[in-house]
Amino acid sequence: VTELCVCDLLVAQCDVNCCCDPDCSAAEFSLFTTCSVPIVVGDSRLCSQKAAVYSLDVEANPPEMIFKLIDQVNPSVFCIHATNYKQALSFSSPKMPTSENFDQLLKEFGSAAFSAGPHGWDVNTDRQNPSDANETYRYEYGVPIQTVDAFLRLPSPVVSSWCSDANPAGFLVNQITKCTRSVSVKNCGDIPAVSMLFYINSSILAVSKCLEFIFQVNITVQSIAVQSPDGMRTLLGGDDVLRIPEVLEGLCINIVLGVSYHITYTEAGEIIEAAAAFVLGTINEEALSIQQSFEISFTQANTEPVPLSGNPGYVTGLPIRAGYRPQGYPFPVEMTTNKFSQLTLLQSTSSQDCLAAQGARTPILFGYNMVAGCTLRITAAMKCQPLAQTLLDLLKGQSFPQYVASFGNSQAQDVLDWVPITHLHISEQVRMYNTFQSSCQIPVSLEIEVKWTKYGSLVNPQARIVNVTATITTTTLKQLPSGRERTIPVMSSVVFTDVSSPAVPGYKAWPTINVKLPFDFFFPFV
DSSP: OTTOOTTOOSTTSOOTTOTTOTTOOHHHHTTOSSOSSOEEESOTTBSEEEEEEEEEETTSSSOEEEEEEEEEEOOOSSOBSOOOOGGGGSOOOOOOOOTTTHHHHHHHHOSSOOOOOGGGOOOOTTSOOGGGGGOOOOOOTTOBOBBSSSBOBOOEESSSSBEETTOBOBTTOOEEEEEEEEOOTTTGGGOGGGSTHHHHSSOEESSSSOOTTOOEEOEEEEEEEEEOTTSOEEEOOTTOOOOOOEEETTEEEEEEEEEEEEEEEOTTSOEEEEEEEEEEEEEOTTOOEEEEEEEEEEEETTSOOOOOSOSSSBOTTSBOEEEEOOTTTTSSOSOEEEEEEEOEEEOOOTTOBTTTTTTOEEEOBTTOOEEEEEEEEEETTOOHHHHHHHHHHHHHOSSOOSEEESSTTOOTTOGGGEEEEEEEEEEEOOOOOSSOOOEEEEEEEEEEEEEEEEESOSSSOEEEEEEEEEEEEEEEEEOOOTTOEEEEEEEEEEEEEEOOOOOOTTOTTSOOOOOOOOTTTTTTOO
16 A cells, blocks of 8 residues: 555656655655645455555654554445455456357346356465466556666656656657757767667566566667758668767767657557667757657557547647448447548638549648638539539548547547537528529538537546537529539538536535645746
8 A cells, every 4th residue: 555646647756745656855745735645545445454644744844744554444334354356456358249259248248147256256365376476567557668777768858948868758658758958069979868879779678577587678770860951851771770970070960869669569568569760960060959859659569550639638739530330330339430530621722623622631620610612613514413412522521420539539449439420401592593493402511510528627627529510501503504604612611619617616516726835836937
């Protein structure tokens, strides 16, 4: 229980008022005003267990953190005496029903009650489990990725814009950082952080514990791009695997401007591959510093990487994810996404010609209201039905999706996380005074309204899509006399509407936060 800390959110950094954070020093404890988590227990349903109690001695100068480990007794008559069913202590991914395994799953779980069997119970809790000696370790979310000598570094700015190499890369935490590093031509060969070796010379541990005979993963070089002073990048061939900074004719070449790590892991939390893509550059004698960029991403083995638009809520400026319900639902129970898994809109062209704009689409970005359009020249020789279908394909695209993901990280198998698109049709009557009585309905506009709401905590609300409506407006076009032409505008737009309910003062779901920050909380900023 002394290792549990629910308020420890930052990796290798001290969380404010988190008294159980092992990253906090005595000097930082002296700035705390209270302990946000005063007592930490394991399972509150146990009859008896250890409890870690944290408090602050405000009378001391400076204030100190006080830690006590006590025995806590559950007063409830109905409590757990011993957790002897080990399978209940971890979560295993449920099997998804398919047409192949449905009968087997129905036989196993279809009755009124089912059990793992008597072999899963062990009433003798004092006897040592022989599997403990072969206990396996795995990475968990946010845990620093360990290497042979320390951890995988992802340099980032701390207080100022200067790079700090003490920032560890967290498992499954996608990060993008930029920072400034002091460098000159004279000493560029002596600065480890501008050399490729600094980022690939240490092997990654496959699991999170440094055990004997543990599997180590070498960081391979995925690609090397050389950036010219004007910003143009050239991708080098496979023969150029490693380039070391060196001074040549008053210039320092092959210095690292950017590193992109890509980590491949298994479902069990084990790292199996690690690759790094480098961007190298050149500085002259006038340069005093360089800006470096770093990125790390993760992909699970035997899966296709899916671009996300937030985790979990949508991030403003990222595409809205969309998909289809496949044939034969619910087998398999999973959505099918289009090529880019996005909701798209007609893209305007410089010529504003609708026929030239066919096939040109742009993704709809969350939070961005957009309008696009073109003009269509109609002649008397055009047929109604082909014209109407051409305009409909122009507005909606070749395959307009059926569903939109409610969150930026909604998975395809979570069908309830996908919002169906509601389709509406509006007809406009247009009068044209001529002698022809025949007419046809053609679509002239597509209006998409995306309603979203703030979901979750007031401190960190997440954007969630709750409704999407696509409205097609058609107009009545009467037949033109021979030799006559007409130009009509075709419009496509998207608007985002926030339908979040405002906070009600005094309502218990919207608590008032009354905390006092340390006097130097915003140091060095005012």
